[in-house]
Amino acid sequence: MSNLGFFYNDKKEYTITNMRPRRPLKNFLWNEQFIMILDHFGFGESFRYINPEERRFVVNDGEAGRLIYIKDRETGEFYDANRNYANKSFDKYECNVGIGYQQIVSEYKGIETKFTLAAPTEGFAELWKIEVKNNSDTTRKIDLIPYCRPSVNVTSHLAYGHADYEKKLDGLYFSHDAYNISHNCVGVYMKASMSPASYDITDINFKGIYNSWAEPQALYNESLSNKGSSFDSTYCGAMQFALDILSGEQKTIYVVLGMCTDLDDAVNLSDMYLSDGFFEQSIAAVKNDADAMDNLFVLESPDEYINIMTNIWLKRQISLGKTWGRVYNKGFRDIMQDTAGLAAFDGKMAREKIKVCLATQRPNGNPMRSFAPIDRDPYYDGAVWTPETVLAYINETGDLTVLDDDVPYFESDEHDSVFEHMYRGLRFLLDNRGEHNMVLWGGGDWNDSINNAGNQLKGESAWLSIATVKAIKEFCRICEIIGGKDELINKLTKEREILKSAVLEHAFEGDQFTYGINDWGEKVGSHESYQAKTYLNSQTWAVLAEMLDNDGLNKIMQTVEDKLKCDFGYVQCAPAYSEKDLHIGRMAYFIPGGYENGSVYNHGVAFKIAADCMLGKADTAYESLKMICYDNPKNLNSGVEPYVVTNMFFGPQEKYRPGFSFYAWFTGAAGWVYRDITEFILGVKGEYTGLKINPCMPSAWNNIFVSRVYRGATYNITYKRTGSYKLTVDGKVISGNIAPIFPEGSNHTVVCEF
């Protein structure tokens, strides 16, 4: 499929064989409070989430956070086995990207080194396993020297810092016991499963001020310096283990690098982390959780890559989003959408996340843009994301009690039920309307970067108005399910129709919807605009919100095909802003082809795929899906990790790197692409009354099989292309497209003809 590597082990792992890819390839290891952001060398940050504004790093060095030095004591030759700074001719060099671990394997002159990293299921520590195997014919005298660059200086005052070997720990202890800090994680420790023969604690002694990591000065000596350091900006942890390894023998050393409150804490924690089997159990725990999740939805289609992504890796990516949001921040809109996808995997967690998000809704109904760190910018779209997620939760679980959960408002004594939170959100949207009766734009909507079109509270967002139409519909569906809410439904339906009419009057141009009208009364994303004449999301969401009849919707989606398509997806808008426009905001300052300004922003493409399916355009939807996948033959060198969806590809207007994926992993696209495949293409979707099966199957897909767990029962679904829809469950033909609810643990045979 490419020159990067290959999937193996039931596709649950990926081996990177090209160790110099276009950009470093990432993997994440994490628990609820600690995360390691690793590239294919095992470099990258790891940190603990302390509070919305603070993180405490264990490693915060992208160039040499972790290096595994190997030295042949007989010849004096040395190298680092995971990064190969010294440019040795390795006989083997690859990275295994696991679910719950990362492993770099190399071999040079008969010595094979495996460096495996994992995170514990709780706590703040990096777990390392280093295996050194002698594949040569003779006994070898090998120094193994694990090295790290711990993040010691919590504050900017170097004078707090001291690091030394501590006998009590039989390891290295780095202290920054500062005056007046907000947490007690003032220590970092590094300890191994055997006693080091020597150690270094600062690069003044290990690497040397003027040497490179290819030739650390300490490795020219027989042992490390055994000296501590204070008041340092170059602390390191390096421990020498002098191993004699017989031919064919393998020696294993475990290392833990973690944070602690003091030396005693370090002693206790390291004892636990280095106890027998702890490392392997940590990986097994992640694998077990992942396997359980993988089993909830299994797809067998002719598209092997889509199978891998659907069954394994998109779930992994969604799991990251669920806990860590966008890793560096946690947004209301982001977590709420991720939770809509999460509901199908983990109802309990979904309910929890809904409450976490709603607790950051202001008393006026408008949620915060981001709550970690806190972003008080007046984005106006937050409330539109709640009903869909709550509905998804109810549909998946059948549990209506979530609606009564009591949740506080942000920085307020007020609190209310989830149901009232939703309604207050809709009221915020409906009661903040502009001159054209559309919803006010405020500081922005989904499009974070149109952040100066509506700050004067005159501009109106057509997209946000459309999204509100959709959200009202979802809220009304919830009202229907709980019953006895006819008056409210009638009231909201009338308001929805009025809003819809306003959009059709002021934002519809026959072949497209505009994006809105800004504070200056100028149309945005209109035929009248001199740049960015067409926006993707206004069209796709018009379909999702059923703003027109099918003919009308088909027409606007044709505009999408005509104006926004490129070789690697659909751009957010076209033509991208090339002249800066203060009446738009930062989007119109971004380079053409970057982010919202005309990149292929995959979250938007995922909406587009769903819209295609709603209009029955199965092949278009599938083609769109394949364009943003790693294996798009027209964009094979995009840079993206083969096992995740990227946030965006630079658009065709970007001059030097169109199609390039700057980063992946943290993006709302993961959850939405998963829903595209499962809910829209395969059409398998939990409803309150049962499991809907309503495919929009690409013509190339025949003999499809899906296994889906819904309310604890397993539905084994075989799809058959017959030309007419028929649903058979356990041999009985069902009227309609909803398979009934079954007892937990039961198994059912479903045949879906279409």
Place this chain on the structure above:
Amino acid sequence: MSNLGFFYNDKKEYTITNMRPRRPLKNFLWNEQFIMILDHFGFGESFRYINPEERRFVVNDGEAGRLIYIKDRETGEFYDANRNYANKSFDKYECNVGIGYQQIVSEYKGIETKFTLAAPTEGFAELWKIEVKNNSDTTRKIDLIPYCRPSVNVTSHLAYGHADYEKKLDGLYFSHDAYNISHNCVGVYMKASMSPASYDITDINFKGIYNSWAEPQALYNESLSNKGSSFDSTYCGAMQFALDILSGEQKTIYVVLGMCTDLDDAVNLSDMYLSDGFFEQSIAAVKNDADAMDNLFVLESPDEYINIMTNIWLKRQISLGKTWGRVYNKGFRDIMQDTAGLAAFDGKMAREKIKVCLATQRPNGNPMRSFAPIDRDPYYDGAVWTPETVLAYINETGDLTVLDDDVPYFESDEHDSVFEHMYRGLRFLLDNRGEHNMVLWGGGDWNDSINNAGNQLKGESAWLSIATVKAIKEFCRICEIIGGKDELINKLTKEREILKSAVLEHAFEGDQFTYGINDWGEKVGSHESYQAKTYLNSQTWAVLAEMLDNDGLNKIMQTVEDKLKCDFGYVQCAPAYSEKDLHIGRMAYFIPGGYENGSVYNHGVAFKIAADCMLGKADTAYESLKMICYDNPKNLNSGVEPYVVTNMFFGPQEKYRPGFSFYAWFTGAAGWVYRDITEFILGVKGEYTGLKINPCMPSAWNNIFVSRVYRGATYNITYKRTGSYKLTVDGKVISGNIAPIFPEGSNHTVVCEF
């Protein structure tokens, strides 16, 4: 003197010959708004001061900000001439530290490269001159490739960035024209005095993601890629110049790297900076200013190193402090003290700085700790520094009008004369007293790091009380000079005596003064304390403030000798805090031997030298001075630049690097050491009525000559050791020790017998 290098060119320059010193050696190039912080490779930051909270960097990369690559086109061999990352065996490699320039010279295989950096006298640009000389016997085909890592991304949004070769400029233009930023410096440009044959604009193409600066991938090709870049975190500027150099010939290329508002601005600015002779004129302007300043005080003593420091380099260091404070921040106390020293060089500037500082005094009389960036921490000592500085200005210039200068209070509509600012400051000190009638400690005093002893406004600082006694004296002297203030003098003198009595009652322990009493009623720096029993500054300032008779003062200074002396100076306190103490503050969390917690903090040692002189201990003062100089034989490997005074040496309690100088250049010690030598040891001090000459001459110093400019006249002073004091001016014996004021431009012969 050492293995680092040597002074040359009338000692106005220093050649570093050891290019791998213990720590990188710094030099600073600057004008009023732009500064380059360079090490001996020519690495380091350069930035513009935008406002108290913001800097805009041109270069912000300590590892590869500037590299001068040389490639032999015939052999393909390449290296960088200023850092030598490739570890070539250079035949020559040295750095010339100039006043106003920095020059790195290297030679390899017959090609000599000189890389000289300078700053213009105004504007925000780095000026580079690169000379390549062929010392071999044959014509050589050389690629010269200047490289830099410009700081492009002003905001964290990479999406704003774009960089390319621009024909209009015939150079490289890096743009980050971001939405909503506070300044218009959105561009950086790099242009040379000749057109480049090729260029690179990103390390994606030049260095390569996986290559090192020892082997940038682009240099394996015949030319650079000629490609631009957007949305990048690795912008670079690299230009190839293909030179054919005859044997013995030298070719010179000038480069300017600067910031600008847009491309047109870049074109205009670069035309100016690259105009004929601009580079040389910029260096000459700095040299002229420095020479003029150097001529204001010339010492000829047997101590060549003290001569160099007094005549040239301390003045350079003070000049840096005058404009840039501590570079990363500008503090009231710091700038006010620097200004006391500055008054002797530049009265006009001193008056300006006094006003700048006083404008950050709060209406209650208490100045801000720091005004760039603004530090609102409630330090209580600011006001004690003003009278001495204003008095120094008046004494030097005879100009009393400064006292009437109208200056606003900080963040207030109130404003008042400099005189009233001073008095309001004294009132703040006198009216904020504690239970023992000493001055409240507040959030801290000179000792920034005792920041938790007085926050509850109960603790009282003995040191601050002593400093207040001294400040009142200075203020009263000003009152005497202006006359008609007897009532005020009487009132303040009474108040001073009361304060003095309080200190003697509550902070005097016979052989030492304590540092104060904290919020908890505990004595700090007392025999009763379980750590940090003796503080340096309480003793030295007791001498400066004449708190006791001479016997008493000699006794406390003996305590200093007994308790605080080490091989490389006098520690701030002893024994340093080794147990953390929240009743002290961050000082008691610092490592023992770091900063205020028991380092040799040179600002404090400078006070000590002055105190020695006040007690007539010439040899002790001189010995103390020599201990903190670079050439202290017991601390020759301290790491300090030979041409500046360091902020501190790690104290003897620091386990691994006692005596180490972490950094130098920005420290209040520079101004005070200068005063120690000139005012206290040589005893030459401007008074309102004339030039006082009252030496405290070390016994090793005979046949001393000083030339001193005072109020525009030059006093050529010859010192003669006779055993009894006699002052002769232009052949006439003077009664007392004050030489009269003479007309500007006149020259006078002074003989001082002592």
